[in-house]
Amino acid sequence: MSIFTRFKRKSVDNDASQVDIFNKETEGLSQGQIVLRRFLRHRGAIISLGVLSTILVFVFSALDFKIGFLKYHGWWKYNYTEQPDLRTQGCPQYLSGCPTLSINPFSKSFGLGDHPFGQDDIGRDYFALVMRGAQRSILVMFIIGIVGGVIGTVIGAISGFYRGKVDAILMRFTDFIITIPSIIIGSVIGFHFGNLGATFLAFYLGLFAWTGLSRLVRGEFLSLREREFVDAARVAGASDRRIIFKHILPNAVGVIIVSVTLIMSGAILLETGLSYLGFGVVSPDVSLGLLISQYQDSFTTRPWLFWYPGIFIIIIALCVNFIGDGLRDAFDPRQRRRISRKERAQAKAVSLAKQGEN
C-alpha cells in the first residue's frame, strides 16, 4: 500500500521533481567537491582512511622521538632499544618473552599486561619494536610515493606534451628501467645505501618507482593536449610551461593521485621484501620486514614474533589500496553506483502496481 501512495504522489509531483533537477544543476559544485562527494560515498575507502589515520596516530605517538630541540615523550613505557628482564613466568614450558595481551574478558590476566606483544630474544619489548618498525615502513612508503610521484609526473608530462623525439627518448629510458626487476634494484641499493638509514633507502627506491605512473601521465597528456582549451590557451598567448602546469596538469591530477596511492601500497611491500632479504633497513634500526625475517625460525615455537608485524603490514597495505580504489572511482565519472537489490525490487513492484492499475 505504501508503495502505491508513494508512486501516486510522485506522478502528481512531477513538476516539483523537475525543479529539483534544475536546482541540482545550478547549485554549483566545483569539480573538487564532486570528487569529494563521490569519495565519501565509497564505504571501503572511508573505513580504510579512518583505520589508516588511527594507525598513523597510534604508531607515531607510542614512542619517544625528537625533532630538533623538540622532544616528544611517547605514551608507551618502553623504548625499542631498552632491554628489560626477560619474562618467563606464565609462559609455556621452555619459552620466554611470551605476550601478556589477553583479550578474554573473563580471564584473570585480562588487559595489556607488561609486554602485550611479548619480548624478543634479548628481552626488548616487542610492542615497541613493532611500533618502531611500522613507523619506518610508513615513512618509507610516503617517501617512495612522493619521489616516484614527482619524477613520474614530470617525465610523463614532458614526453606527452612534446611528443616526437623527446617522447621517444624518455619512453625508451622508461622501458629500460622497467626491464630491471625492482627486487634486484632494491637489493643493490639496499646493499650500498642500507646503512645510511631508512630515509635514504626510500629516496633511492623512489628513483625507480615512477615508471608506471609516467606512462599513465603521458597517455593522459597525449589526449588532453588535443583538447580545444589547450589551443585556446595558446591563442591567448600562454607559454608551454603555463600550458603544462596551469592547464593540463590539473586535469590529469586524478590519474596521478590514484597511481601514487598504488605506488605507495607497492612500496610498503617492496620495503618488507627487501628487509626480509636483508637488503633493506638494517639493525639496530627496525622495520616490519626486518622483524619478520629475524624471527622466521621462531614461527613454530613463538609465532607471535611473526604475527604482529605481519598484521600491521597487511592492514597498512590494504588500507592504502582501498583508498586508492576509492579515489579512482571518485575521479572516474563513468563509474556508476550500483543500485541495491532492494531499490530494484521496489522499482519492479511499482511497475507491476502501475500495470495492475490499468
Place this chain on the structure above:
Amino acid sequence: MSEPVLRVKDFTVEFWVDGTWYPAAVDMNFDLYPGKTLAIVGESGSGKSTTAMGLMSLLASNARTSGSVQVKGVEMLGASPRELQKFRGKEVAYIFQEPMTALNPVYTIGFQIIETLRTHFDMGPTQARARAIELITLVEIPDPEKSVDKYPHQLSGGQRQRAMIAQALACDPALLVADEPTTALDVTVQAEILDLMRGLRDKMNSAILLITHDMGVVADMADDILVMKNGVVVDQGSADAIFNRPSHPYTRELLASVPKLGSTQMRELPYATESKPVPVLKLENVTIEYPKRGRIPAFTAVRDFNLEIYPGEIVGLVGESGSGKTTVGRASIGLIPIKSGKLEVVGRDISGASMKELREIRRNTGIVFQDPASSLNPRLPIGESIGEPLFLANIAKGKELDARVEELLSQVELPKSYRNRYPHELSGGQRQRVGIARALALAPDILIADEPTSALDVSVQARFLELLQELQAELKFACLFISHDLAVVDILCHRIAVMQNGNLVEVGSRDAILKNPQDPYTQRLLSAVPVPNPQEQKARREARLASK
C-alpha cells in the same frame, strides 16, 4: 485499419540519480502503424533517445520503466531477456547515430550481417552470405560482392550508415528505430540516406520510429510527429498539422528558431565595392599540408586557397566534413603552419613568423571553437579562462582584470556572478558565450568562429546567432564563420565561400551564392538541404531526384 506494430501506453522511464528517481520520459502514449513514420522531435535532454532505448529495455541498469509497450500485440516491458532477444533484431531493429561506433571494427560488415541473420533464422553460411550480398545491394553500397568483405574503416561515413541499415533490415523488421540516423553525416549524404530509408519503408511496409532534432529531416520523412520537452510530450499530431498549424506554444517556438534558407533580407556589404579597404585577413595561394608520419604519406588539406576578408564583414566558409574548412580557420591564427603561399593578418605576414611575432599577431585575432565541452578548461573558473588573454598580454591585472572580465560577461549576456563558476556548471549555449567572451577579450580585428553552433539546440542556436550579430554590429570586427549549415550562414554572413576537398569552389556575396549558384557542387549542396516544411520539401525532393 490494420493492427499497430507498436503500441505504447503510459510509458514512463525514470533514472536513479543520487538517491532519487528522476523521470526522463513521462506517460508516453502512441501507436505506430505499418508503412508509417513517426518522428519524435525535441531538444537535447528532452528524453527522445531514452524513450527509444526504453522500448526494448536497452537502458542502463539505473533506469526503470513502467507502463506498457506492445510490439505486434506482445508486451515487451517485463519480458524475459530471452523473449526480448527474439524480438530485438527480428521485429525491432535499431539504427544508431554513430555508424563508426555502432559497427564492430574488427569484423567485416558481411560477417556482422550474417551474424544477425544466423541468430534469427535457420540458415547455412553460404545462404546467409548470399542474403547479405542481397541486402548490401538493396542499400546501394557500390560493388556489393567485394564490399561484403570490407571492414567498417574501409567504408565512408555514408556507406557505414548504409551497412548499419542493411544489418538492421536483415530480418525484415516490422519496426525500425532510427536514433538520429543522419546527424553525423553531411547534407548530401543525409539526403541519400533519407531517400534510401523512404524507399525501403515503402517497399517493405515496415514502420519507422525516427528520432531527430533536425526539423528539416522531420519534414522530409514523418507522417506523424511527437514533440517532447523535458521528458513530457507537449504536442502530438500529423506532420501537416504540426508544421502548418502548430497549436502548442513550444512547437511554435521550436519551429520559429529553426533557421530557414532564403528567409532573410538582402544585406549590404559594410564597405563600398569600388574602393576596398585593406583586408584584415588575406590568404593568397595558401597550401596547407599535414606532414607525413611514419608510413602515412603527407596529406594536403588545403590547396591554392585565396580569400580576403575586409573589416566589418562576416564571411561564411561552408563545405562538407573533410573539406578543409577548419584547417583554414586554424591556419589563419597560426595554429597550423602553412606550406606555401602567403597569409596576412592585419597587414602582417604570419607564414614565417617567429613565436614572439605570432603572439603579437594573435592579439588581433580571436577564435571560438566548435565543441563547448572541450574548449574551456574544466579545472578553471570561467572568469579565469576569459581573463587569461588579458592577463598574459599584460593589459590588466588584479581589480582591473576582474572589472574587464565582468564587463565581457555582461556583453555576452551572462550574469557577473558566473565568473566563479566552472564550465561543467554551464549549459552548452552558455559555454559557447563564454568562448565568445574569451575570444573578444583583446578586442580583435578578426574573429574566427569554427562551427560554434553545431553542438547547440536550435533555440539556443537562434539566440546565439542573434547575440553574435549584435556584438558584431557593436564592435565591428571582421569574422570568418565556418559552418556546414547553409541556413545558419544565410542568417549571418555578407559573403560566402564554398570549399570542397581542400579547394575553393566558389566565393561571392550571400545572395549570389544562395540564389544563383554557378558551380555544380554548390548547386548540389543547396538542393540537399532539407527545408522544415513538408510540402516545400516534397517539391524540392522531387526536383532533386528528377535532375539526377
